[in-house]
Amino acid sequence: MQLISLRNVSKVYPNGVAALRGVELEISKGEFTFLVGPSGAGKSTLLRLLFREEVPTSGVVMVNGHDVGRMRRKQIPYLRRQIGVVFQDFRLLPQRTVADNIAFALRVTEVHPREIKRRVAQVLELVGLTERATAVPSQLSGGEQQRVALARAMVGHPLVLLADEPTGNLDPVNASEMMKTLLEINHLGTTVVMATHAAHLVDRARQRVVAMEDGQIRRDELAASYSEGVVR
């Protein structure tokens, strides 16, 4: 069984924009997939369908055996506990410390405090921020803030990590550090789907590339590069 599968998925926003048109996509457990394509191609929309931020206009979106588009409202939180999400703009809580920001995800899902402590320490280690646990986001660099967001996404041990331009606000050094961590997370067994414009990161990683344009998938290659036919 595929972890993620989209069958003939279309998405038309209320304003009439057709962001996705008949998308077919399968992603298996443990895969690393880049979503690339020009601005407005529908990458973010596709990711939003996966964690039920949006519902498809037609077609079926399956995640881990659940029909996400037709899922009952009550079940959405439980779907989201299996999905970690990272955005370009970090989305941290400014008044909370690094450790609190990460723990927040577990507190609102009623995990035992002792378990929270253990897991927060674990992910802090993973993203290399153990020393900054008591800092607040404004005291961190962009790269560090994005790593906090990544830690928060990972602390619930999700099946899949969705990253929407996670390096979009980072300088090249931090971006390549972040990329390294994402690949490491994937290596440890988490499925990763990452939308990006960072051609050099895609080219270096040699992973599956799904290229979109105008709401459709134009290319889907394993161990591929950002642009078609380019071997660097």
Place this chain on the structure above:
Amino acid sequence: MKPRTWAFCLSEANQNLLRNPVLAIASITTTAVSLLVLGVFLLLSANVNQITTNIESQVAVRAFFDKSTTQAQETAALSTVRGWKDVRSAHVVTAKQALAQLKREFGDQGKVLNSLGSANPLEDSLSVTAKAPVDVAPLAKALGKLTGVVRVSYQSEVVNRLFNLINGIRVVGLGVGVLLLLGALLVINNAIRLGIITRRREIAIMRLVGATESLVHWPFILEGLILGLIGSVIAAGLAWWGYSALYTSAARSLPFLPLVAPTPYASDIAGVLVVLGVLLGAVGFRLSVRRLARV
């Protein structure tokens, strides 16, 4: 939800209150004022009610018999009247008793009545008291229709005025109270809305990481309940304390005007105010649910 999750919701609710202290204070103040006004009117209305009933029970309707009415007819009329359900008590006042009463009331000057000698210008009558002030007018009418009765008298003016006064107080009190409550509701609702707006990042993240909707809602429900509770406890306390003080001083200086005792009446009203306050908070939240869904 687990106890520590309730604790989490409570601390989030507290943070909301502390982050927007001006609106929190405004909510509490308007709630307290509106409930206090409502409480004062309830207490006032209860007392006017009691005073009227007191006066009313002293105001008897008198039905005067024709001079030619026999004692048997009078007794028959008495038992008929006693059978009516709006009658509290009824008895016959003979012309002789009426004269004696008159002499007593006039005191020293009553001696002039002695000049009447054995002649008694007064008539026999039925003295009837009604169970409730409302019953007085219809009762008087019914008495007028009895055989042998020539005229009926009661202090209808006083009764009517008191009546209007009670109703006036009720209507005005309820109207003002309800208006103020609506105002308080608006302020609480705004406080919660502002809380939702200031916390929208947090709410979005909660949903993103898989918090249930009830966990998203509860901090705001608690915020409403806390605001309503604090406001109403202040109002209930002031109403209770103020009324008890008034009662004690009234009992000393106006012993002939017995007020309604603070327990259980005023304590019941205090309880009602607290319930209303909490309800206000709950409704204040309920009105913001749609806003919360759109964050």
